[in-house]
Amino acid sequence: xxxxxxxxxxxxxxxxxxxxxxxxxxxxxxxxxxxxxxxxxxxxxxxxxxxxxxxxxxxxxxxxxxxxxxxxxxxxxxxxxxxxxxxxxxxxxxxxxxxxxxxxxxxxxxxxxxxxxxxxxxxxxxxxxxxxxxxxxxxxxxxxxxxxxxxxxxxxxxxxxxxxxxxxxxxxxxxxxxxxxxxxxxxxxxxxxxxxxxxxxxxxxxxxxxxxxxxxxxxxxxxxxxxxxxxxxxxxxxxxxxxxxxxxxxxxxxxxxxxxxxxxxxxxxxxxxxxxxxxxxxxxxxxxxxxxxxxxxxxxxxxxxxxxxxxxxxxxxxxxxxxxxxxxxxxxxxxxxxxxxxxxxxxxxxxxxxxxxxxxxxxxxxxxxxxxxxxxxxxxxxxxxxxxxxxxxxxxxxxx
Numbered sequence: 001x002x003x004x005x006x007x008x009x010x011x012x013x014x015x016x017x018x019x020x021x022x023x024x025x026x027x028x029x030x031x032x033x034x035x036x037x038x039x040x041x042x043x044x045x046x047x048x049x050x051x052x053x054x055x056x057x058x059x060x061x062x063x064x065x066x067x068x069x070x071x072x073x074x075x076x077x078x079x080x081x082x083x084x085x086x087x088x089x090x091x092x093x094x095x096x097x098x099x100x101x102x103x104x105x106x107x108x109x110x111x112x113x114x115x116x117x118x119x120x121x122x123x124x125x126x127x128x129x130x131x132x133x134x135x136x137x138x139x140x141x142x143x144x145x146x147x148x149x150x151x152x153x154x155x156x157x158x159x160x161x162x163x164x165x166x167x168x169x170x171x172x173x174x175x176x177x178x179x180x181x182x183x184x185x186x187x188x189x190x191x192x193x194x195x196x197x198x199x200x201x202x203x204x205x206x207x208x209x210x211x212x213x214x215x216x217x218x219x220x221x222x223x224x225x226x227x228x229x230x231x232x233x234x235x236x237x238x239x240x241x242x243x244x245x246x247x248x249x250x251x252x253x254x255x256x257x258x259x260x261x262x263x264x265x266x267x268x269x270x271x272x273x274x275x276x277x278x279x280x281x282x283x284x285x286x287x288x289x290x291x292x293x294x295x296x297x298x299x300x301x302x303x304x305x306x307x308x309x310x311x312x313x314x315x316x317x318x319x320x321x322x323x324x325x326x327x328x329x330x331x332x333x334x335x336x337x338x339x340x341x342x343x344x345x346x347x348x349x350x351x352x353x354x355x356x357x358x359x360x361x362x363x364x365x366x367x368x369x370x371x372x373x374x375x376x377x378x379x380x381x382x383x384x385x386x387x388x389x390x391x392x393x394x395x396x397x398x399x400x
Contacts, residue, residue, distance in 0.1 A: 017229065021222055028218030033211045052210050056282045058322045059217035063275035065302040065314030066224045067268040072300070073308035074232055075264050076244030077161070081169030082272055083296035084176045085144035089273030090286040091180070092143050094193035095127060096136030097204070097281060101197045113195070114188045124186045133200055140277035141270050148269030149262065156261045161247075170293055177291035192287025199281055213282050220278060221315070224271055228311050231264075240264060301344050307354025316355055 032047055032055075039046040064086050071077040098112045107116040111123065129135040151172065155165060183189035202209045231237050242250050243257045250257055280286045289295075298321070306317025321343070328336040351358050 021226065024218065024222060029215050032214065036211060037207065049207065049210065052214050053282055054326060056210070056214040056217045057279060058319055059214075059221050060275040060279040060282070061299075061302070061322055062315040062318040063217075063221050063224050064272050064299055065306070065318040066221070066228055066311060067271040067275070068299050068303050069308055069311060069314040070228055070231070070271075071264055071268045072303060073310065073314075074237065074244060075240050075261060076247075077261060077265065078166045078300065079169045079268075080166045080293070080296050080300065081171075081173035082268070082299050083293075084173045084291050085148060085269040085272035086276040086279070087176075087180075087286065087288070087290040088144045088147065089140040089276030090280040090290060091187060091193070091276075092139035092273070093136050093277035094196075094280050094286045095130040095139075096133060097196040097199060098193050099127075099131040100199065101195065104197055105195070112188075112193075114183075114191065115186070118183055120186075127186065137277065140273045144273035144276075145266050145270040149266045152262045152265040153258075156258050156265070170296065173291055173296050174293055177288045177293075180288040180291060188287065190287065192285060193280070194285040194287075196281060196284055204281055204284075210282065213278060217278050217282070220274055225311055225315070232311070236260065236263075298340070301340065303354075305343065305347050305351075305354055307356035310354070310356045313354050313356035320355070 032052070035045050035047040036049075036052055041048070064082060068079065068082055071079060101112070103110065105113040105116075107113055109116045111120060115123070123130075130139075155168065160168065179185060180187050180192075181190055187193075196204050198204055199209065232241075239250065239255055240260050243255075243260055247257050276286075276290075302317040302321050303314045304317070305321055306315065307313030321340070324339070324343075325336060328339055332339075347354065353360075
């Protein structure tokens with residue numbers, strides 16, 4: 001009897017995995033909204049608007065970390081340019097949010113304020129349809145995906161990998177940042193997009209709107225984790241990890257690494273675009289600084305801190321690093337970059353498998369420790385069952 005396709009697809013998650021998904025959904029969709037809306041501000045369990053925004057932002061970062069883990073942890077492709085895909089998704093959806101301002105801007109014009117300031121007379125052609133929500137959402141996925149596919153096709157086809165691939169992605173990010181800094185490109189220049197008013201007709205600062213965006217961020221993260229687990233548990237995932245470990249051997253047995261690497265690379269970029277689209281309305285701004293080289297390197301640090309090749313590790317890494325960043329940039333802003341560099345060095349030297357790897361080692365040691373004393377009685381019991389040798393046989397064995 002053949003196993004149903006749906007069972008095959010989701011068998012890799014396991015009962016514990018589904019329980020964790022249900023628990024996370026309960027917290028994100030029920031408990032946090034209740035704590036925010038129903039409990040007064042003075043209550044110890046009240047979740048403030050600031051906390052909702054901060055956690056929502058970190059959830060978007062966690063999606064980017066999972067996307068990075070899919071290509072780096074399982075595909076062996078280290079990208080130092082994933083910040084550009086995240087920012088492209090944010091800019092694509094930010095165009096829609098700018099159009100929703102209407103005549104409520106500073107200049108009371110149908111054009112965005114920065115275009116009026118720069119004496120633009122009409123919208124550029126690539127802004128066409130940006131006032132439609134579904135089109136903006138499509139662009140947030142399609143633009144990063146298309147650019148990633150084109151770049152990845154030529155890079156993987158040329159068999160560029162390792163540090164050379166990382167340097168090229170870093171150069172791509174830097175070039176994109178310089179392009180978006182220019183005022184004549186029609187993306188707000190240095191200031192980018194900000195001062196958003198509404199989304200789908202609802203006030204973007206209303207508590208209900210922020211909770212909906214928070215819930216969508218939870219859903220996207222859970223969806224990314226489930227999708228990643230299903231892919232890695234499938235035949236595709238096994239071939240992908242084989243390519244990571246020895247690409248030449250995979251080619252020798254008849255597989256073409258190009259298709260596998262290109263698919264996971266494009267999927268990773270599209271996940272980053274969706275995360276960027278959810279990030280912008282929650283934070284309220286998008287500018288070229290999101291494409292900085294430092295931001296892309298920081299994404300790799302999230303994955304390294306949490307533990308690459310684990311899926312859940314990058315989520316923990318994104319949370320640890322960004323919560324630390326929020327505290328450091330408030331209390332000791334001048335020391336944040338030093339702390340980030342120190343964190344990366346310590347993880348590289350003492351936690352090469354990240355937080356998740358260290359926790360797994362600790363659990364394995366605890367599991368082995370109680371079993372050691374029980375070994376001696378079992379040896380004695382085995383020895384007791386052995387027949388005694390004659391007195392002379394021992395001497396013969398010694399002389400032999």
